[in-house]
């Protein structure tokens with residue numbers, strides 16, 4: 118007897134339909150899977166056999182051949198368990214064939230017949246939502262799957278329960294997400310700027326960065342709280358949209374990082390890989406491509422602490438995704454593309470010893486000018502160019518100046534950021550971009566027009582402060598954001614004047 | 629002509645390996661002139677072997693040939709550098725008075741002017757930002773008041789001392805511990821070329837001599853020897869600057885020291901000097917008074933610069949010295965965004981300077 122059921126596989130974040138054919142014939146009892154399965158799929162034979170038996174059904178002592186089509190794509194993972202089990206039960210006529218109901222089966226089986234959650238459900242359903250309408254999957258994947266409203270979701274806890282349903286023993290209405298009306302994004306954060314006393318200059322710069330989506334580098338002595346500040350950036354980024362949340366959730370789904378029963382990621386991610394990270398782990402890769410840290414930071418923050426300590430070749434691979442907002446990984450079986458639109462936040466000590474520029478405390482910088490130049494010089498020019506905003510984080514001795522005033526809350530900062538971001542989205546409707554950091558050289562000429570006095574200030578500043586030429590466009594973009602935060606249609610002289618202060622590393626004493 | 633001839637033999641004798649300033653002077657006294665060493669009988673020279681050593685005696689004998697003399701003549705005609713001997717008027721007047729003045733100085737840059745007071749500024753190569761800033765400031769102010777600044781063209785304090793004087797368009801002399809044509813440390817290339825044009829570089833070592841460690845203490849005796857006093861900006865416990873201080877005391881020069889943070893290793897040496905009785909210096913006037921000079925009147929208020937209300941407020945907040953951005957915000961009660969904008973305007977107007985770490989000071993050399 119022959120049976121056919123449908124399942125789904127995933128490559129990158131693209132899903133595809135897999136036809137699972139099961140043929141049962143007389144002969145020596147063999148259980149074989151063909152159609153480019155990898156080791157993890159072959160292992161499903163043992164799980165399927167045990168799950169069928171332990172659920173009280175009969176496992177045929179015959180020759181069983183499972184074919185998975187298309188045969189040219191490498192199949193991976195445990196998500197085909199359920200389809201194979203159902204195929205066997207159908208081929209042995211333990212489940213009736215109903216032509217009108219041909220759902221997709223996704224799920225891993227445990228030995229006792231329990232359905233266990235699988236990776237990549239959301240992106241898979243998004244890929245097939247126009248061609249298929251019913252999906253059967255483990256209960257733990259239901260919330261995630263329910264984001265795709267075009268598809269009827271039928272979740273089950275056990276194989277036994279599912280078989281009763283397929284035998285027509287009861288009716289079910291498709292699963293509805295528990296919080297359908299009010300999706301509700303995170304607005305309270307564990308890490309809030311109200312915990313940060315003083316540091317007004319740093320907070321202001323981060324507010325601008327958040328509003329304009331600008332990459333920032335924070336320079337400061339050890340112990341000045343760079344990490345503590347970076348962790349709070351997601352709490353002042355613009356409110357997450359449903360579309361963004363869906364994109365983030367897809368990546369986490371593929372990576373298998375959704376928590377059990379988590380339907381949607383409702384916060385902007387913060388990724389902070391250690392400086393010993395490999396290029397593959399940073400940007401993604403592997404035999405069957407998996408997303409790297411830059412994709413896990415999609416719509417959130419990628420924090421690279423101690424930037425000069427990262428290997429040169431690792432930082433090098435960041436450049437293309439920073440440009441494109443995505444990363445493409447080519448493999449023999451195809452090309453996977455993961456989105457990677459993140460805010461890059463770097464931190465660095467100002468010099469080898471860490472105390473250049475904070476000579477007021479008990480620690481003094483002992484580096485020579487050459488050593489100082491060489492230290493931040495480890496960060497390549499093209500990467501350095503990606504940082505629109507340079508922040509000098511003061512040493513503890515200066516932080517004490519600000520006393521113990523409680524800081525402004527993240528929510529109230531975020532309210533201003535939201536307003537500033539809305540103005541940008543409105544302005545750029547026709548341009549295919551969302552915020553100022555994305556402005557190309559051409560768009561800068563269009564949207565960052567200076568009046569006479571602002572232009573005069575730029576010229577004076579460049580000649581008197583020895584700013585490098587590369588600073589010019591970055592100052593324009595940042596002043597555009599400052600103007601947006603102020604609700605000003607035009608860039609004014611004082612916006613430029615403020616923006617110039619966020620280019621410390623272009624100053625003569627650094628470069 | 630007579631004079632010219634004698635200079636050749638001076639240079640010749642000074643370049644013989646193994647003959648330093650002390651032996652040079654002993655030989656001159658013994659024979660009655662450098663030319664006399666050249667013409668002396670081999671026996672007379674060999675007779676000195678017990679005190680000079682066999683090797684040095686052989687060197688003197690071997691170097692008595694016309695090739696060597698031709699080479700020296702070429703050196704004296706060089707356009708790359710000039711040679712000042714103890715016999716010349718340009719020779720630094722105070723340096724003549726020390727116990728072992730270099731017989732010959734190789735020199736590049738502007739002529740040495742002997743009718744001005746000189747002060748040397750020295751300190752650690754591994755210096756702090758504070759130290760470098762003070763070196764520049766004191767040098768600038770002393771040079772503005774007409775003092776010639778002498779230092780060692782090393783990293784850190786030395787370099788800043790030279791820069792300060794150059795900025796003031798004053799006189800400054802750098803003393804090397806290697807040949808005049810050797811740039812050491814290499815990162816000071818820019819400073820060297822500035823010094824060759826706007827200052828003076830001297831050394832007692834012949835062209836090509838490499839900067840071996842042993843040269844530097846001897847170099848330091850020239851730095852202190854040329855000057856009325858030595859100002860130590862920063863010195864660790866075992867800093868080379870303290871060797872200069874020892875020479876200064878031996879030579880009867882004044883020792884000035886700048887007090888430093890007691891927690892910082894770069895101040896251990898200077899604070900110790902102060903404890904032992906060095907002159908404490910907190911302003912340039914402390915030194916100028918000893919030299920009988922007046923401080924150049926420095927305008928306290930910026931001239932011909934128009935400031936608006938906020939700019940004046942911020943400028944006034946910098947009256948007592950450097951301030952961090954956060955401090956300025958606290959003092960002026962201005963929001964960071966406005967303050968940042970105001971600071972840019974003050975920087976552009978040239979009356980406020982930004983230091984690394986968001987520290988702002990009045991631009992005293994505006």
Ligand SMILES: [Zn+2]
Nearest residue numbers: 468470482484
């Ligand atoms: Zn340092």
